[in-house]
Amino acid sequence: MFDKILIANRGEIACRVIATCHRLGIATVAVYSDADRDARHVRLADEAVRIGPAPAADSYLRGEAILEAARRTGAQAIHPGYGFLSENAGFARACAEAGIVFIGPPASAIDAMGDKSAAKALMQQAGVPLTPGYHGERQEPAFLRAQADAIGYPVLIKASAGGGGKGMRRVEASADFEAALASCQREAQSAFGNAHVLVEKYIERPRHIEIQVFGDGHGNMVHLFERDCSVQRRHQKVLEEAPAPGMSEARRAAMGQAAIDAARAVGYVGAGTVEFIAAPGGEFWFMEMNTRLQVEHPVTEMITGTDLVEWQLRVAAGQPLPRTQAQLRIQGHAIEARLYAEDADRGFLPSTGRLHHLHLPAAGAHVRVDAGVEQGDAITAYYDPMIAKLIVHDSTRERALQRLQQALGHCRALGVTTNADFLRRLVMTPAFRDADLDTALIQREHAALEVARHAPHAHDWALAAVLAASATGTAGRGGSPWALADGWRLGTAAPRQVTLQAGPQRRTLPVHGGDGHWQVRLEDDTVVVTGTVGIDAFALQVAGVLRRGPYLYQAGDLQLLAGASALRLTLHDPVADAAQPGDDDSGLLAPMPGRVVALLAEPGTRVARGTPLLVIEAMKMEHTLQAHADGVVEGYRVRSGDQVEDGAVLVDFQAADA
Ligand code: ADP
Numbered sequence: 202m203f204d205k206i207l208i209a210n211r212g213e214i215a216c217r218v219i220a221t222c223h224r225l226g227i228a229t230v231a232v233y234s235d236a237d238r239d240a241r242h243v244r245l246a247d248e249a250v251r252i253g254p255a256p257a258a259d260s261y262l263r264g265e266a267i268l269e270a271a272r273r274t275g276a277q278a279i280h281p282g283y284g285f286l287s288e289n290a291g292f293a294r295a296c297a298e299a300g301i302v303f304i305g306p307p308a309s310a311i312d313a314m315g316d317k318s319a320a321k322a323l324m325q326q327a328g329v330p331l332t333p334g335y336h337g338e339r340q341e342p343a344f345l346r347a348q349a350d351a352i353g354y355p356v357l358i359k360a361s362a363g364g365g366g367k368g369m370r371r372v373e374a375s376a377d378f379e380a381a382l383a384s385c386q387r388e389a390q391s392a393f394g395n396a397h398v399l400v401e402k403y404i405e406r407p408r409h410i411e412i413q414v415f416g417d418g419h420g421n422m423v424h425l426f427e428r429d430c431s432v433q434r435r436h437q438k439v440l441e442e443a444p445a446p447g448m449s450e451a452r453r454a455a456m457g458q459a460a461i462d463a464a465r466a467v468g469y470v471g472a473g474t475v476e477f478i479a480a481p482g483g484e485f486w487f488m489e490m491n492t493r494l495q496v497e498h499p500v501t502e503m504i505t506g507t508d509l510v511e512w513q514l515r516v517a518a519g520q521p522l523p524r525t526q527a528q529l530r531i532q533g534h535a536i537e538a539r540l541y542a543e544d545a546d547r548g549f550l551p552s553t554g555r556l557h558h559l560h561l562p563a564a565g566a567h568v569r570v571d572a573g574v575e576q577g578d579a580i581t582a583y584y585d586p587m588i589a590k591l592i593v594h595d596s597t598r599e600r601a602l603q604r605l606q607q608a609l610g611h612c613r614a615l616g617v618t619t620n621a622d623f624l625r626r627l628v629m630t631p632a633f634r635d636a637d638l639d640t641a642l643i644q645r646e647h648a649a650l651e652v653a654r655h656a657p658h659a660h661d662w663a664l665a666a667v668l669a670a671s672a673t674g675t676a677g678r679g680g681s682p683w684a685l686a687d688g689w690r691l692g693t694a695a696p697r698q699v700t701l702q703a704g705p706q707r708r709t710l711p712v713h714g715g716d717g718h719w720q721v722r723l724e725d726d727t728v729v730v731t732g733t734v735g736i737d738a739f740a741l742q743v744a745g746v747l748r749r750g751p752y753l754y755q756a757g758d759l760q761l762l763a764g765a766s767a768l769r770l771t772l773h774d775p776v777a778d779a780a781q782p783g784d785d786d787s788g789l790l791a792p793m794p795g796r797v798v799a800l801l802a803e804p805g806t807r808v809a810r811g812t813p814l815l816v817i818e819a820m821k822m823e824h825t826l827q828a829h830a831d832g833v834v835e836g837y838r839v840r841s842g843d844q845v846e847d848g849a850v851l852v853d854f855q856a857a858d859a
Contacts, residue, residue, distance in 0.1 A: 443504050443531075552617040804834055
């Protein structure tokens with residue numbers, strides 16, 4: 202076995218690999234970018250080496266820098282985690298040349314499966330069932346469109362080099378094909394450096410069922426059953442479970458065998474996943490093989506009582522698989538939920554910032570928490586915005602689901618918006634509860650998942666008004682008492698008018714008093730609030746009921762947690778509001794930091810509301826920004842390729858009625 206390994210990754214997977222190494226008495230080396238100098242994986246590892254600036258291309262994707270770090274620290278092996286260099290055959294070869302073990306399959310197997318088109322050709326030879334489609338060399342738009350016409354709509358265009366749900370476009374009709382193709386190719390080129398695509402039949406109401414396989418260097422190959430990862434949004438997994446609900450023993454055996462055939466066809470060694478798409482009737486087809494550990498591997502570990510990272514280390518060290526197929530059994534049911542820093546109400550836009558407060562459920566026999574961050578850490582725009590994975594296990598699906606609901610109820614954060622509420626609503630939908638699964642579940646349950654953003658009730662408004670008055674009163678503006686807009690004057694205090702907005706509701710509340718005793722006017726009522734407001738937490742009696750918890754006030758944004766309720770309100774500052782042009786019709790702002798990839802309108806032209814104006818790429822996904830009103834595009838302030846900050850003005854836009 203190894204004495205020391207380097208983990209060429211970050212976030213939860215790096216932390217998770219480090220945990221297994223330490224349990225086995227193996228020393229660990231972390232690598233980090235400038236953005237991750239104080240990251241959790243760096244704190245957990247025995248040693249850490251800086252590998253470059255924040256962008257992944259300058260750090261976590263720099264194979265040479267990582268190999269140099271391994272040489273310098275004397276690490277014998279490199280665990281690539283998932284993403285980054287994990288499926289990079291060139292890196293696997295460079296490790297071998299440097300005499301360092303790459304903890305993954307042989308480079309030839311990565312190559313064979315790395316390209317979706319080439320992999321499909323191989324699988325065809327191995328007799329693995331495939332979805333109808335075109336996966337050849339030709340790429341002319343007219344030719345591909347003719348192929349799509351022949352397959353029959355809807356079709357799916359996929360980047361051959363794609364992964365992580367990126368670089369895919371569903372096309373409904375022949376007329377839409379070429380525009381979708383261009384957009385898919387652009388995203389593929391930018392995310393994977395390769396614009397090659399394939400076209401296949403879009404399977405309606407499919408389930409995503411994948412098989413975990415494992416091979417060793419002694420010719421043994423087993424499968425560790427299936428995972429159902431049907432609950433997805435934008436082709437990205439949100440909830441994963443094992444075993445798949447409704448799976449018969451016969452189908453499990455057939456899929457397991459097909460997965461083993463697929464892996465054997467490429468001489469597979471190590472942990473891999475063969476992904477299938479399954480029709481409602483149970484028929485299944487090969488989609489792709491991921492030649493690495495998957496994000497969702499913990500559900501398999503929970504039902505089989507294994508540690509797949511330990512298996513990876515043993516196999517990489519030349520040992521045989523710890524168990525035979527006959528020794529593997531399914532016990533109970535496990536479900537994983539991915540907790541992300543993202544705003545489900547704003548199209549799941551990643552939410553960046555510092556986690557001023559983070560509370561995750563306690564881990565125990567039934568609950569596992571794989572976290573990449575801790576309270577005080579930042580979620581940056583450079584990497585995947587995952588906060589943690591919650592994995593629950595119990596004897597039945599129903600019981601596991603109850604555990605998941607409870608665990609999600611314990612997730613609270615301040616500083617970034619999380620998808621915890623969204624996940625809570627999702628696991629409570631009848632469709633998920635009754636295991637009526639397919640990849641469109643989230644779209645179909647849209648109504649139930651739409652935030653009936655819980656309207657604050659009267660006493661929440663009073664609580665928020667006192668926090669807002671205190672936060673702005675003490676922080677002031679620039680520290681000068683003359684700049685305070687808190688209604689201070691000689692003699693008796695005048696009420697401070699606090700205007701707060703929660704979702705569509707806006708209220709102006711007069712707040713009297715201060716120093717631990719306030720009165721808030723709420724329509725015909727006066728609510729008395731007493732207690733203390735600290736810089737990041739409060740303990741207040743609101744109309745005689747004690748409410749306490751952390752809060753965060755930043756630039757007009759008030760977030761607070763009080764017991765089970767989480768509130769987020771905007772404070773409208775009359776002075777600041779007056780200083781800004783009205784409902785800002787003058788420009789289109791970047792919703793997040795990213796890179797401009799396309800300018801879509803001609804400067805000087807008149808456009809209708811909803812016209813796409815610009816494409817920005819952030820977190821490897823394209824986001825199209827549209828005109829928010831009818832008007833004239835006066836000009837762009839950015840060029841294709843520019844890196845822009847959150848809130849930067851991108852387009853000068855004159856709304857028609859302005
Ligand atoms: P990636 O490598 O980006 O993960 P996959 O090929 O694994 O891409 O597909 C990801 C998801 O896209 C699948 O889980 C499934 O939901 C959906 N998908 C893929 N192929 C099809 C198809 N032919 N028909 C319908 N949905 C599909």
